[in-house]
Amino acid sequence: MATDAKAATSYEEGLKGASEKVAEFREDRSPLKRVQHWLHQTPSAVPMIVLIVAIIIFGFLSENFFKAGTLSTILQQIAIVGILGCAQTLVVLTAGIDLSVGAIAVFSSVLMGQATFRYGIPAELSIVIGLILGTAMGAVNGLLIAKMKLPPFIATLGTWQILLASNFIFSANETIRSSDIEEKARALQFWGGSIQPGGVKILYAVFLMIVLVAIMSYVLRSTAWGRHVYATGDDPQAAELAGVPTKNVLIQVYALAGFFCAIAGWVMIGRFGSVSPTASTGQLGNIQSITAVVIGGISLFGGRGSIVGMFFGALIVGVFEMGLRLVGTDPQWTFFLIGVLIIFAVAVDQWIRKVAG
Amino acid sequence: MEPILTGRNLVKRYGKVTALDNCDFDLYPGEILAVIGDNGAGKSTLIKAVSGAVIPDEGEITLEGRKIRFTNPIEARQAGIETVYQTLAMSPALSIADNIFMGRELRKPGIMGSVFRQLDRAAMEKFARAKLNELGLMTIQNINQAVETLSGGQRQGVAVARAAAFGSKVVILDEPTAALGVKESRRVLELIRDVRSRGIPIILISHNMPHVFEVADRIHIHRLGKRLCVINPKDYTMSDAVAFMTGAKLPEGVTEAA
Numbered sequence A: 001m002a003t004d005a006k007a008a009t010s011y012e013e014g015l016k017g018a019s020e021k022v023a024e025f026r027e028d029r030s031p032l033k034r035v036q037h038w039l040h041q042t043p044s045a046v047p048m049i050v051l052i053v054a055i056i057i058f059g060f061l062s063e064n065f066f067k068a069g070t071l072s073t074i075l076q077q078i079a080i081v082g083i084l085g086c087a088q089t090l091v092v093l094t095a096g097i098d099l100s101v102g103a104i105a106v107f108s109s110v111l112m113g114q115a116t117f118r119y120g121i122p123a124e125l126s127i128v129i130g131l132i133l134g135t136a137m138g139a140v141n142g143l144l145i146a147k148m149k150l151p152p153f154i155a156t157l158g159t160w161q162i163l164l165a166s167n168f169i170f171s172a173n174e175t176i177r178s179s180d181i182e183e184k185a186r187a188l189q190f191w192g193g194s195i196q197p198g199g200v201k202i203l204y205a206v207f208l209m210i211v212l213v214a215i216m217s218y219v220l221r222s223t224a225w226g227r228h229v230y231a232t233g234d235d236p237q238a239a240e241l242a243g244v245p246t247k248n249v250l251i252q253v254y255a256l257a258g259f260f261c262a263i264a265g266w267v268m269i270g271r272f273g274s275v276s277p278t279a280s281t282g283q284l285g286n287i288q289s290i291t292a293v294v295i296g297g298i299s300l301f302g303g304r305g306s307i308v309g310m311f312f313g314a315l316i317v318g319v320f321e322m323g324l325r326l327v328g329t330d331p332q333w334t335f336f337l338i339g340v341l342i343i344f345a346v347a348v349d350q351w352i353r354k355v356a357g
Numbered sequence B: 001m002e003p004i005l006t007g008r009n010l011v012k013r014y015g016k017v018t019a020l021d022n023c024d025f026d027l028y029p030g031e032i033l034a035v036i037g038d039n040g041a042g043k044s045t046l047i048k049a050v051s052g053a054v055i056p057d058e059g060e061i062t063l064e065g066r067k068i069r070f071t072n073p074i075e076a077r078q079a080g081i082e083t084v085y086q087t088l089a090m091s092p093a094l095s096i097a098d099n100i101f102m103g104r105e106l107r108k109p110g111i112m113g114s115v116f117r118q119l120d121r122a123a124m125e126k127f128a129r130a131k132l133n134e135l136g137l138m139t140i141q142n143i144n145q146a147v148e149t150l151s152g153g154q155r156q157g158v159a160v161a162r163a164a165a166f167g168s169k170v171v172i173l174d175e176p177t178a179a180l181g182v183k184e185s186r187r188v189l190e191l192i193r194d195v196r197s198r199g200i201p202i203i204l205i206s207h208n209m210p211h212v213f214e215v216a217d218r219i220h221i222h223r224l225g226k227r228l229c230v231i232n233p234k235d236y237t238m239s240d241a242v243a244f245m246t247g248a249k250l251p252e253g254v255t256e257a258a
């Protein structure tokens, strides 16, 4: 016991001396270097700062901005992109990209709707079917990428077109009306429900998005599987040699992404009321989710970034859209500024990654 | 005594390049076997074949007398074979502790671990720190530091610590001291002896002849994709060994096969 205690203290002493040396070492660094190092360890800091600055600026420019209603509308508008962003985050962390997220979401929503209205399956069961099929679509992406070694960009460019076309063919371009769903299949619209504390409407979909981001943040940070996702994106050969089943990880990541997309499809029914195969998400969902991921500081080279950053990224887009609308500028300025932000975010990523080199 | 690990007639071709050409290989219990040979002789390919990183096209591998066929490094690891690859196999953006436990993470006890799969960070960090201290890698202060912020030698130290800590049957080191300083190399050699004294045999690939002759019990000389001969370092000089591996001289009883 006594020797143990002694060993422990001498061990601690060693550490003490050492950490002082580190402190000395750091003093040599310029403040810029220190910022670079801090960002290297806290990848969601940049989008958080941008978000706070944007909120403050818009708060000054428009007195309506800080109203609770405005903020809840922003959250409502990013709910779907935020959920698609969860899917995209997983994929981008493995150094991949998923262009099919929007197509999977729309097709899943159509499958849920048609299962109920064409085949008379109870809405709850239709939802389960839609979620399973969405997951299967993602798994197909995963198989193409992990087993057939197709580049993710090409594989998902293909499945995006295939799924979107299948969606139009299967649905015969038919929209299921909101009033019909309300009458016969309320479960499909569940996420459109809301609570209204103090008259401010907050959609269930907003809570769902926040819960999903929180769960995935935990999974990515605190479980072995999460570490394997990062390792797979960081250096796949090294990960494989170190004992990570990288192929399985990739398939699981794309399948889980498909599952999130199907959830987003279900949320779309709640948000829009109707089931529409021509919903713009099918064409724009991928670009919007990639934008959130990139502005959120997740490296397209894989292995770096956090899902919370993606959430900030989606919020930044929502804040810009809403803020510029309230200020009354030409809406094109939103796209202009988002484009600037994307380039800024990627430039910052390059700079942060230089920390090692 | 029976060898613990053997390879017979191992062949591995990469397109037109034959990296292993009917190669034989034997490792005996409790020994340090050095593998030496020119650049490109096929040493790394040989150890990759026995550690599951490469699947040989032909040939047979046995571990403790049983025939084995690993299809990936995880299987070899589960069988107790631990390897430091020449490329180190570390995830640069992840921390030292993450890397040491990659693929064999510890989970928290109780419901947090079993249901919520939460990693036991504290336990992993403590273990990682203890192993690095054993290696004398005191210059690493922060176990949560990303591996890419370490120097090349520190990285190598971490990889060696990982293999030595987990190897239960065989530890394979592919040029473990190539990037290390004098003091650190010495620690690795001590560590190699430590591992042997735990009864675990070691395969050491190295171009550093003094190191090889200092620690090896036997030296496997690899030339043109196969085992040329095995020598006892007490019977030969370093220049003999170099002459054999470069083809300047042939060991007795060996004729350069066509």
Ligand SMILES: Nc1ncnc2c1ncn2[C@@H]1O[C@H](COP(=O)(O)OP(=O)(O)OP(=O)(O)O)[C@@H](O)[C@H]1O
Pocket: B014, B017, B018, B019, B037, B038, B039, B040, B041, B042, B043, B044, B045, B046, B086
């Ligand atoms: N992945 C690969 N693809 C193609 N050829 C390869 C591959 N790996 C090794 N080779 C070839 O196989 C031969 C043996 O390579 P290996 O890495 O086993 O040599 P080595 O003895 O470890 O050399 P060194 O001392 O330089 O590490 C070389 O000619 C090399 O070009």
Ligand SMILES: [Mg+2]
Pocket: B043, B044, B045, B086, B174
């Ligand atoms: Mg080699």
